[in-house]
Amino acid sequence: MSNAFIHFDKVSKAFGIMTVVDDLDLTIGKGEFVSMLGPSGSGKTTLLMMLAGFEKPTSGSISVAGKRVDALPPHKRNMGVVFQNYALFPHMTVSENVAFPLKMRGASRSEMVERVTKVLDMVQLGAFHERKPIQLSGGQQQRVALARALVFEPEVVLMDEPLGALDKKLREQMQMDIRDIHHRLGLTIVFVTHDQTEALTMSDRIAIFNHGKIEQIGSPSEIYDRPRTQFVAEFIGETNLLSGKVSSFNDGILSVILEGGQLLRVTSASKIEVGKSVKVSIRPEGIELGQSGLGENELRVRVSDIVYHGDHLQVQVEAGNNPLVVKATRQTLAPQIGEEVTASFSPSQCWIVT
Numbered sequence: 001m002s003n004a005f006i007h008f009d010k011v012s013k014a015f016g017i018m019t020v021v022d023d024l025d026l027t028i029g030k031g032e033f034v035s036m037l038g039p040s041g042s043g044k045t046t047l048l049m050m051l052a053g054f055e056k057p058t059s060g061s062i063s064v065a066g067k068r069v070d071a072l073p074p075h076k077r078n079m080g081v082v083f084q085n086y087a088l089f090p091h092m093t094v095s096e097n098v099a100f101p102l103k104m105r106g107a108s109r110s111e112m113v114e115r116v117t118k119v120l121d122m123v124q125l126g127a128f129h130e131r132k133p134i135q136l137s138g139g140q141q142q143r144v145a146l147a148r149a150l151v152f153e154p155e156v157v158l159m160d161e162p163l164g165a166l167d168k169k170l171r172e173q174m175q176m177d178i179r180d181i182h183h184r185l186g187l188t189i190v191f192v193t194h195d196q197t198e199a200l201t202m203s204d205r206i207a208i209f210n211h212g213k214i215e216q217i218g219s220p221s222e223i224y225d226r227p228r229t230q231f232v233a234e235f236i237g238e239t240n241l242l243s244g245k246v247s248s249f250n251d252g253i254l255s256v257i258l259e260g261g262q263l264l265r266v267t268s269a270s271k272i273e274v275g276k277s278v279k280v281s282i283r284p285e286g287i288e289l290g291q292s293g294l295g296e297n298e299l300r301v302r303v304s305d306i307v308y309h310g311d312h313l314q315v316q317v318e319a320g321n322n323p324l325v326v327k328a329t330r331q332t333l334a335p336q337i338g339e340e341v342t343a344s345f346s347p348s349q350c351w352i353v354t
Contacts, residue, residue, distance in 0.1 A: 005030035005188055006051070006156065011060035012212075013046050020046045022212035023060070028190065030065075033182050035191045035199040038209030039235070044192050045160055047209075051190060052158050053077050064156065075104070077156075080149030084161040086141045088133040094120070094144050095129040101152045119147045122181065139170040146178070150185075159191045163198065175201050196236050200224060208232050224283075230353045233281040240282045240324045241353070246272050253347055256280055260320030264297050266350040278352050284327035286349030289315060289341050297350070299324075299343045303335045317343060 006028040013021040021043040028034050036044035049055040051062060053074035062070040069077050080101075088097050098119060099112045107115070120126050123143040133141055142162060149157055159178075163171045179202050182189055193199055199206045200220045207217040208231075216223060216232045227233035230241065244256040244264065254266045256278060266280055289301075301317035301324065313334055315326040324343060328334065335341050 003029040005032075005065060006190070007063045008047070008051075009061045009063070011047070011050065011057045011062060013043075013050060013055060014058045020212055021050070021057075024213060026207060026214060026217070028188065030188055031186045033179075033187075033189045033191065033202060033204045035193055035203040035206045036209055037193055037196065037199040037206050037235075039194065042209035043212040044207075044209045048158055048160055048190060048192050051156075052079055052081050078152075078154050080152070080154040080157040082142075082145050082149045082157065082159045082162045084164045086133070086145045088141060088144055088148075090133050093130050093132060094125065094136070097133070097144055098147045098151050101148060105152060115151050116147075119151045122150070123147045123177070138166055139174065142166065142174060143177075146181075150181070150187075156188045156190065159189065161192055161194070163193075164195075171198075178202065200236075208235060210235075226351055227281060227353055230279055230281075233351075233353050238284050238325060238327075240284065240287075242280045242282070242322050242324075244278060244280065246274050246276050246278055248274060254278075254352065258320075258322065260322060262299055262319065264350060265347040266352060267347045268352055272352065279354075281351045281353045282324075282345060282349055284314070284325045287324065287326045287343050287345045289317075289326055289328060289335055289343055296347055297345050301341060301343045303337050303339050303341065306334065306337060317341075319343065 004027045008024055008026040011021055011024050012019060024047065036047065038044050046055060050057050053072060057070055061068055095116050098116045102112045102115060120129065123146055125140065125143050125147065128136065128140065133144065136144065163174050166174060175198060191202065203220055205217055205219055206223050208215045208223065210231050216228050223232065224236055227236065233239045233241065242258055244258040246254055247257050248255040249271045252267060254268045254272060256264045256266055258264060264280060272278060299319040301319045303315060303317050305316040307314040313328045315328050315335065317324050317326060326343065
């Protein structure tokens with residue numbers, strides 16, 4: 001990456017015999033919003049804590065703006081940190097909590113007042129200067145924590161599951177607010193989450209973690225539409241996985257014979273040898289149910305269940321021994337359980353995963 005700002009070079013972290021981060025390389029550009037997404041224990045929070053300075057790498061190096069920081073204490077790294085539990089001082093007012101980093105850096109009284117007023121207005125808490133944390137809602141407390149991380153104008157803001165304790169509506173509002181602040185200030189943000197929707201909504205790029213390594217990193221659309229591995233395909237959103245063998249490759253299209261004998265045409269950027277066993281990923285919303293002739297791939301399926309989700313129907317079907325999940329809009333003519341219908345989809349909706 002030409003605008004490399006943060007760089008992890010072969011970073012590992014072990015706790016005793018357990019390796020939590022394993023020989024990991026990652027580069028983040030200046031002004032980029034990168035989310036680290038993965039299941040619990042996959043290493044994402046440990047990597048964030050090493051960047052913040054709260055943990056030291058067992059091996060490897062961490063650089064920011066071309067300078068090694070892995071030996072620096074946290075307060076010398078010029079990074080704002082926002083935690084899930086807010087970590088506010090209960091005996092201090094909102095203003096005092098937000099001013100605390102400035103006080104530790106020896107800022108003057110007038111500078112503290114100016115900066116605190118500015119940043120509280122930015123997070124829509126301009127009228128809450130004198131309140132104590134206990135007098136605030138969870139969302140307001142999280143805004144105070146965000147303001148405290150921004151007030152000293154850090155180079156990097158690190159966020160560790162900052163919205164995990166909020167209810168759905170407030171969480172979605174905070175996602176938009178953080179996105180807006182990121183765009184307005186041009187901050188470099190490294191964001192840890194296990195929430196797929198949160199990562200897809202907020203990020204410039206997403207790094208998918210699994211067992212201390214990054215399985216795939218890319219834009220939200222790359223991660224969702226073109227997963228490279230079965231783990232990424234199943235971890236992000238829902239997917240259908242069909243097993244088969246490659247029978248031919250022509251003009252960027254693989255022909256795959258499924259275990260039940262059906263033929264699929266799959267878009268592929270690379271040739272895969274004939275006879276090789278593969279798995280094909282198809283997102284539920286990429287499949288249409290109805291009459292034949294709707295797509296180049298057609299499977300005759302039997303409807304086994306229909307689940308109402310409000311804005312869509314989740315239709316479970318059987319294609320021979322292959323179960324599929326289809327996300328159907330409410331505007332489509334809903335099939336009946338037990339009915340035989342055609343499941344259609346184009347080669348561009350299919351992807352080979354390893």
